[in-house]
Amino acid sequence: MQKRIKIIKVLIVFSFLVVVFRLFLIMFIEHETYYERAKIQQIKREEILSKRGNIYDRKGRELAISLEKDSLFIDPKQIDSSLTLNMVAQYVNFDLNSFDKNKRFIWLSRKLDSNEVEKIKSLNLKGVGFIPEGHRFYPKGILASHILGVVNIDEKGVEGLELYYDKYLKGEKTSRTFLTDAKGKKLSDGELLEIRGNDIYTTIDEGLQAIVERHIDEAMKKWRASTATAIMMDPFTGEILAMAVRPTYDPNNIALIKNMAVLRNRAITDLYEPGSTFKIVTAAAALEESIVKPYTKFDCSAGYIEVGGKKIKDVHRYGVLTFEEIIQKSSNVGTIKVAMILGKERLYQYIRKFGFGEKTGIDLPGEIAGYVKPPQKWSGTSIGAIPIGQEVGVTALQMLRAYSVLANGGYLVKPYVVSEIHSQDGKILYKAVIKRERIISENTAKTMKEILKKVTEEGGTAPLAKIDGNKVAGKTGTAQKYDLKVKRYSRDKYVSSFVGFIPADDPRIALIVVIHEPKGAYYGGVVAAPVFKAISDEALSYLNVPREDAVQKGLVITLKGENHKVLVAR
């Protein structure tokens, strides 16, 4: 019996020694091998979801937000029967025969709605999984779509600010490791990482943008126009307050866009012949060069002028007009006569000074420089065409910038859309700087302002742009479109425009309205001027700009003394 007990004891001790020996082997000799195996089983790598930064308007209202959506993928090798795919096919559309069964990862549908995700997840199918992805959402829909632009399915900017500031907006892709248990359940180390791009603050005002877009929509409908553009800018700083282009698109549904041309921001990518709105260049140049005074008289009684064998007519026979009446009534004959005194070299010099023929430098993609011929390429008729806005190609933004020169006292400003870029930890990475250059004297700008005020008064071409309560300075433009098919100016296709600034004496906004191919009427004073008026009227109310006669009308209460209390009803 004793012997048996001894044998058992020896066996137990031996067994323990075997176990200890094995443990020794595992812990010290084969440690590396098992450690590597454990790493494969326990340590997993996951990609951290990186989202784009948000885009805000000037008051911090969200214009573009990054959300999270789940994308559906399959691992064909893990799918054992076609039943699995048939079940998924109830919720998403895909071609069952198009899969390469040797692949281990195939996207089935990207960025699904949460309802569909929940339904598919509840099926608990093998070989079917979800990966969260960033999803761009534009809460204001079509509003400011040409400024904001769009991103593609991989969240890369393809138009507008999304493209221009892509390197700031996108979040850098990164990954991290984490431990799992034997069942694959995640063990967290408590470190929460979220990768997000930088936030962009624009100069756009959502309220003004909505006002501009509403009226441009109404004009498109009323005049059955082919396209339309309106831009609103602070003439002193170059901040773009609103920019609307029609036709437009909903950036939340780019899959529905049939004609990709709607993505183009025509305000900066399309040229047009400006017509009479261009006359301010000749006028400002003549004043700056002291060739004329506002009361200098010109004989326009013939009603036409012959330049290089071509007759250029006025809409009416005006008789003798003063220089300021030439602009007020938009006389072609008078403007050409002034331009002839100025000479082509000096006129060209001022055209370039006003920024035509070069990009404005706005921070949006696709801007073009426009088209201005150098004097050596001018034909015999050019001195009769260019001063009245023909034979030149400009963008709506260039034209607005030129009028801002008159509004701000003679400075050419650089327009911009982004004011600041903030990192996620609150650091300011970029701050816009106002860039401006004096191109005409304050006196010339002031005189031009006075002349442009008369355009909306009685006897001018745009009484329909007149606003109740504040003076408007501006100019109409009506230009025939050049028909490339017949290689001459079209008889039924026009560009109607109005560009100006309000309040004329203390401008808050500069605004341009360009309507292409209106039907039923085509004069800038009839088609574009009322749109200008409607936008300006609402914009002034939105901006809380008082009427010029507010004091006389008793609408201003001035408080005396420092310690006053005011009760304001809200």
Next chain:
Amino acid sequence: MSMRLALALFLTLILIFANLWIRSNTINIEYRLSSLEKQRKTLTKEREFLIAEKARLTSFTQLRNSQFILPDRNKVIYITSSKLSMAKVSFSEKN
């Protein structure tokens, strides 16, 4: 001597169990953190959707649909401490 040995063995056992207890608690905390991380992700996602929805509902286009109109400037009274402050309202003074 045997008393010391027993104490040493007892302390060793205590150490082993304490180590196991700490280890299991760490794992437990890691599970809890993982669960909280998941919950945080869900809440963040929900919060972002709510911000987006708020931005959509408070857009000017929506307000316009609910008959929102800007005031008639003939009916707006301006209260100011000096006439000068009425003269110039600049965009640089952001609201």
